[in-house]
Amino acid sequence: MHGQDVALKGVSMTYPNGFTAVHDTDLDIHAGEFFSILGPSGCGKTTILRMISGFIDPTRGRVAIGGQEMNGIGPNRRPTALIFQNLALFPLMTVWENVAFGLEARGVGKAARRKRADELLELVALTGQGDKKPTELSGGQRQRVAVARALAVEPAVLLLDEPLSALDLKLRQHMRAELKAIQCKTGVTFIYITHDQGEALTMSDRVAVMNLGRIEQVGPAADIYNAPATPFVATFVGEQNVLRGRVVGRENGYACLETPLGRLFGVDNRGLSDGTDAMIFVRPERMRIANGTGDPANRIEAEVERRDLEGPFVNLFVRAGSHSLALHLTNSGTAGQEFTGIQTVGFDHGDAVVMPTGELARE
Amino acid sequence: MSELVRTYGRGLTALFVGLIVAWIVGLILVPQIRMIERAFIYEDRGGETAMLALEIDRLYTEKFKLEQRLKAGEGSGGGSGLPSPSLTPSPTPAPSLTPSPGLTPSPGLTPSPGGAGGGLSAAERVGAEARIGELNAQIAELEAQEDTSSGEAGMKESYSLDNFTTMSAVHVEIFVMTLLYALCVTVLCFLICYPVAYAAATMQSEEKLTLLMVGLVIPYAINELLRIFSWVMILEKQGILNWLFDALGIISMDAGEGFRFVASNGAVFTVMIYAYVLFMVFPIYNTIDTLDKNQIEAARDLGASVWKIHTRVVIPHAKPGIAVGSIMTFMLSAGSIAAPEIVGRGLHPDWFSQLIYRRFFEADSWNQGSAYSVALLVACVAFILVNMAIFKVGIRDIAK
Numbered sequence: 001m002h003g004q005d006v007a008l009k010g011v012s013m014t015y016p017n018g019f020t021a022v023h024d025t026d027l028d029i030h031a032g033e034f035f036s037i038l039g040p041s042g043c044g045k046t047t048i049l050r051m052i053s054g055f056i057d058p059t060r061g062r063v064a065i066g067g068q069e070m071n072g073i074g075p076n077r078r079p080t081a082l083i084f085q086n087l088a089l090f091p092l093m094t095v096w097e098n099v100a101f102g103l104e105a106r107g108v109g110k111a112a113r114r115k116r117a118d119e120l121l122e123l124v125a126l127t128g129q130g131d132k133k134p135t136e137l138s139g140g141q142r143q144r145v146a147v148a149r150a151l152a153v154e155p156a157v158l159l160l161d162e163p164l165s166a167l168d169l170k171l172r173q174h175m176r177a178e179l180k181a182i183q184c185k186t187g188v189t190f191i192y193i194t195h196d197q198g199e200a201l202t203m204s205d206r207v208a209v210m211n212l213g214r215i216e217q218v219g220p221a222a223d224i225y226n227a228p229a230t231p232f233v234a235t236f237v238g239e240q241n242v243l244r245g246r247v248v249g250r251e252n253g254y255a256c257l258e259t260p261l262g263r264l265f266g267v268d269n270r271g272l273s274d275g276t277d278a279m280i281f282v283r284p285e286r287m288r289i290a291n292g293t294g295d296p297a298n299r300i301e302a303e304v305e306r307r308d309l310e311g312p313f314v315n316l317f318v319r320a321g322s323h324s325l326a327l328h329l330t331n332s333g334t335a336g337q338e339f340t341g342i343q344t345v346g347f348d349h350g351d352a353v354v355m356p357t358g359e360l361a362r363e
Numbered sequence: 364m365s366e367l368v369r370t371y372g373r374g375l376t377a378l379f380v381g382l383i384v385a386w387i388v389g390l391i392l393v394p395q396i397r398m399i400e401r402a403f404i405y406e407d408r409g410g411e412t413a414m415l416a417l418e419i420d421r422l423y424t425e426k427f428k429l430e431q432r433l434k435a436g437e438g439s440g441g442g443s444g445l446p447s448p449s450l451t452p453s454p455t456p457a458p459s460l461t462p463s464p465g466l467t468p469s470p471g472l473t474p475s476p477g478g479a480g481g482g483l484s485a486a487e488r489v490g491a492e493a494r495i496g497e498l499n500a501q502i503a504e505l506e507a508q509e510d511t512s513s514g515e516a517g518m519k520e521s522y523s524l525d526n527f528t529t530m531s532a533v534h535v536e537i538f539v540m541t542l543l544y545a546l547c548v549t550v551l552c553f554l555i556c557y558p559v560a561y562a563a564a565t566m567q568s569e570e571k572l573t574l575l576m577v578g579l580v581i582p583y584a585i586n587e588l589l590r591i592f593s594w595v596m597i598l599e600k601q602g603i604l605n606w607l608f609d610a611l612g613i614i615s616m617d618a619g620e621g622f623r624f625v626a627s628n629g630a631v632f633t634v635m636i637y638a639y640v641l642f643m644v645f646p647i648y649n650t651i652d653t654l655d656k657n658q659i660e661a662a663r664d665l666g667a668s669v670w671k672i673h674t675r676v677v678i679p680h681a682k683p684g685i686a687v688g689s690i691m692t693f694m695l696s697a698g699s700i701a702a703p704e705i706v707g708r709g710l711h712p713d714w715f716s717q718l719i720y721r722r723f724f725e726a727d728s729w730n731q732g733s734a735y736s737v738a739l740l741v742a743c744v745a746f747i748l749v750n751m752a753i754f755k756v757g758i759r760d761i762a763k
């Protein structure tokens with residue numbers, strides 16, 4: 001099995017009712033990559049997946065797989081296999097018949113089918129479960145049957161539509177690791193859809209973040225998290241403290257923002273001109289409490305409102321004026337009990353990101 | 364049961380249960396048992412006993428007539444003098460009832476034809492009474508000979524399979540052909556209904572679905588006879604179809620040309636299919652509707668052809684619906700009487716149900732009619748069982 005690359009060029013999808021679910025999207029997914037598409041519900045993730053798998057054709061633009069033009073080619077003739085959100089296993093067939101269905105459709109003989117099904121079941125750690133019915137398996141096992149069934153047709157691209165969303169947290173974490181392992185073993189391109197950012201960040205080589213039918217950013221998980229390209233990405237992935245303000249100048253390459261809590265500096269990758277309405281984003285774990293040594297460059301006086309102990313971390317919520325800020329501090333043995341009353345909190349210039357005002361992800 | 368009591372209270376539950384029991388016993392069990400019993404009772408219509416019964420009947424009739432005349436005589440001639448203008452005067456108006464020795468009754472006195480009224484002479488009266496006595500004696504004698512164990516009609520009745528085994532070759536052929544025809548109708552119905560049901564169940568747009576459903580249901584709001592007659596209108600020699608062919612220039616109706624569609628197998632099949640499609644469409648539609656459409660897409664995505672998708676995914680899922688639909692269609696068409704009667708016009712070979720009808724109401728042989736009905740019932744039950752075996756569905760699946 002070898003992965004193939006997938007390319008979307010200027011792809012738009014307008015449904016018959018006139019609703020445009022995907023707007024003029026370009027996307028390049030490399031061969032053999034674990035690629036995630038992350039976005040809130042209804043942003044068009046499934047629509048993109050269905051265009052790649054061939055269930056719908058884009059109203060505009062082109063889809064290519066392995067350099068081959070795919071428009072007009074049905075799902076049964078594309079080198080893709082789709083794993084449905086509800087798995088869509090065939091309940092009346094046994095597990096091995098499910099796995100071998102793709103081979104049956106290709107006219108492979110029964111003995112060969114059985115053999116191949118057993119191999120695949122071994123790959124997904126379900127050896128010996130072939131003669132059961134899908135309903136007799138646990139959620140995680142069913143999940144793996146769906147993977148085996150999809151892999152049986154030796155797809156170059158495996159499309160997964162929120163395959164873990166029905167599982168409980170423990171199992172989900174376990175299955176993430178298994179899926180990743182299977183991807184490494186087979187070398188197939190995985191396109192993985194999820195609205196769970198943890199899932200996207202841990203498993204993926206690269207992530208695309210979508211909102212309202214547009215892809216806002218594509219990049220490695222670290223970039224998505226550390227250098228978000230839009231306010232939406234910044235707030236959708238992970239937590240953020242957000243302050244609005246106006247650009248009033250720059251210093252050492254950092255933009256200076258006039259905010260209700262004073263002048264704050266942050267990284268500005270676009271060179272915003274003075275007077276621009278902008279936002280500054282700081283992750284809670286980048287926030288610090290000034291303790292006299294190595295104080296943060298940006299400082300804010302704030303009153304501690306609440307302190308939540310989360311074992312290794314302490315979540316501190318402070319109020320400055322009408323703004324509420326969050327800090328994730330490491331638990332250095334005192335569970336943050338020393339932080340009470342008015343404190344000076346802050347962050348370094350390099351830990352904040354300044355971007356023009358835009359739409360934020362809803363909490 | 365206890366749940367019912369809890370929900371509806373004791374009184375209502377008792378009422379429900381009572382009604383259900385009354386329904387099952389009164390409307391299902393008793394008639395069926397009676398029917399089956401009759402089916403196994405053979406009436407010997409040509410044998411000795413039958414002759415005897417006929418003779419007894421004849422004697423009873425004669426006695427009855429005489430008695431009637433006597434009664435009539437009392438009412439007018441020997442009566443209390445009430446005016447009865449319609450009666451012709453009797454030859455001897457004397458009220459005397461003493462027998463006159465000169466007029467001995469002839470022993471072979473038969474009722475005088477017409478009776479010429481109710482009045483009887485005293486002599487005649489005596490003669491009639493004597494004759495009645497004679498008849499009583501004869502009847503008693505014959506009745507003593509008659510097998511008292513036999514049934515009401517005086518025909519020799521006995522439990523036997525004769526009602527079945529004496530089915531003539533023609534009737535057996537009709538029986539077998541009817542089952543075959545019903546099977547054909549069922550298969551044709553399935554072939555027509557499956558795609559329709561599939562299309563309806565997988566339809567995306569709600570409006571199209573509504574239209575389809577309305578289109579299927581409205582014809583069924585019309586009386587069955589009307590539905591069948593509308594087909595006669597279409598298929599008749601002077602009917603719409605021929606008229607259409609005429610309009611298309613294929614035939615010339617003026618010249619007396621035209622196809623006789625009615626009274627052919629094809630016509631009977633067409634009408635029956637039309638009459639019963641709904642019973643096939645809905646069960647299948649309902650089961651396909653419960654199929655997770657992702658399964659169809661998954662099969663397609665895995666490279667399955669349309670044929671494979673249906674044989675491996677859709678039909679296995681729809682089996683209970685297909686079984687129910689087939690059973691209903693088969694039973695209805697095997698037992699159908701209106702369609703073959705009206706469309707077949709007696710030119711088409713008889714349907715077995717028509718035969719049963721004739722046994723009952725034309726041959727007046729209820730027991731044989733019952734036997735034929737039971738035969739049909741058994742065939743249908745056998746069909747159900749075979750059907751369930753083929754589709755590997757249990758009563759439980761069907762109930763769903």
Ligand SMILES: Nc1ncnc2c1ncn2[C@@H]1O[C@H](COP(=O)(O)OP(=O)(O)OP(=O)(O)O)[C@@H](O)[C@H]1O
Pocket residue numbers: 015016017019020021039040041042043044045046047048195
């Ligand atoms: N067949 C359709 N006709 C019209 N609109 C549709 C159709 N399918 C989806 N949409 C709309 O397109 C938008 C995107 O749908 P899509 O299924 O791609 O969302 P999604 O990102 O997969 O969401 P989720 O995470 O909830 O699955 C939604 O607003 C949806 O209402």
Ligand SMILES: [Mg+2]
Pocket residue numbers: 045046047161
């Ligand atoms: Mg979706």
